[in-house]
Amino acid sequence: MPELWYAVAVLMLTAYVVLDGFDFGAGALHLFVAKTDTERREVLAAIGPYWDGNEVWLLAAGGALFVGFPKILSSGISGFYFAIFLVLWSLILRGIAIEFRSHVTDSIWRRTWDFGFAMASILLPVFFGAALGNLIRGVPLDPDGWFELALFTDFTAKDPVGILDWYTVLVGVFALAALLGHGATFLAWKTDGAVNERSQALVRRLYAVVAVLWVAVTAATAAVNSDLIAALPRRPLAIFLASWAAAGLAAVFAFTSRGRDRAAFLGSCSFLAGLSMATAACVFPVMLRSLSNPALSLTAHNAGGDPEGLRTAVGWLVIGLPLVVLYYVIVFRLHRGKAVAAADGEGY
Numbered sequence: 001m002p003e004l005w006y007a008v009a010v011l012m013l014t015a016y017v018v019l020d021g022f023d024f025g026a027g028a029l030h031l032f033v034a035k036t037d038t039e040r041r042e043v044l045a046a047i048g049p050y051w052d053g054n055e056v057w058l059l060a061a062g063g064a065l066f067v068g069f070p071k072i073l074s075s076g077i078s079g080f081y082f083a084i085f086l087v088l089w090s091l092i093l094r095g096i097a098i099e100f101r102s103h104v105t106d107s108i109w110r111r112t113w114d115f116g117f118a119m120a121s122i123l124l125p126v127f128f129g130a131a132l133g134n135l136i137r138g139v140p141l142d143p144d145g146w147f148e149l150a151l152f153t154d155f156t157a158k159d160p161v162g163i164l165d166w167y168t169v170l171v172g173v174f175a176l177a178a179l180l181g182h183g184a185t186f187l188a189w190k191t192d193g194a195v196n197e198r199s200q201a202l203v204r205r206l207y208a209v210v211a212v213l214w215v216a217v218t219a220a221t222a223a224v225n226s227d228l229i230a231a232l233p234r235r236p237l238a239i240f241l242a243s244w245a246a247a248g249l250a251a252v253f254a255f256t257s258r259g260r261d262r263a264a265f266l267g268s269c270s271f272l273a274g275l276s277m278a279t280a281a282c283v284f285p286v287m288l289r290s291l292s293n294p295a296l297s298l299t300a301h302n303a304g305g306d307p308e309g310l311r312t313a314v315g316w317l318v319i320g321l322p323l324v325v326l327y328y329v330i331v332f333r334l335h336r337g338k339a340v341a342a343a344d345g346e347g348y
Helices: 002-033 037-047 051-068 070-079 081-100 107-137 166-190 193-224 226-234 236-257 261-283 307-334
Strands: 150-152 162-164 286-288
Touching: 002 037, 002 051, 002 107, 002 166, 002 193, 002 261, 002 307, 037 107, 037 166, 037 193, 051 070, 051 081, 051 307, 070 081, 070 286, 081 107, 107 162, 107 166, 107 193, 107 261, 162 166, 166 193, 166 236, 166 261, 193 226, 193 236, 193 261, 226 236, 226 261, 236 261
Parallel strands: 150 162
Antiparallel strands: none
């Protein structure tokens, strides 16, 4: 049962990365690919049907952790308390910016919310990437499973550590670059005209940066958590998923050069999904790694929830998950084709 709920939590977090990732990237890029008010409303029209539904995957992943691994959730929320509030503030700013920017026609009003939307969309991938970096590097767990982290210490990735150090910042920058590239592929697929051309021009440049940073992050991960890299050859599933990610990265370059924007976007989805799940497969069963003493690490086996509750929750999962998949099939079907900016005063 712990293995099943670990897989459920990973799948939900992966869905969040892939789905909310494209509208994070679109938001971060929209000041660069959209120069006029109409073009910026075109970007908002492209992500409009999806962004609020995409964010629900973060809540779903939190719910899966609450059911499956309550000790992990309670320890993580306590230890990352300040960082979690930074994420919440950024999510709130981003949602407000999307909803409010077109309510008033004044150019200063709209530019202000456009800036807020872009900044929140840039900061969130960095925050989430840094959080992943903390989980991979490890945190200073005490014997009771709790930890505290300063925002930063000496940036060495050695105890005493903070939330930010050279490694977590590098992972945050990598996450930002990957989601910028992901957003560019989405906008190239869903927009037309000048926005489409600018997005297409950015895809290959951004993914070239991603490819370089992927190598750098892999080398850095080997330095701060050698167990993760050492586990890869012994885990066929992780090898398959890492290969899937590499194939997705290659597909982005191949299909972008041929003008096949939807296929390039699907390649980007494959890259992010494969990389996220390969990382999870390598660290399993560890969920909160102890930096000082591996025996103190919280794992899927020693931090799981009540077995009876987990079995009950599986029944609800079997009912709910197909409905969510059906929802996305309908939404993408209804909004197929290129996005068109709504008339001023209507829509986003």
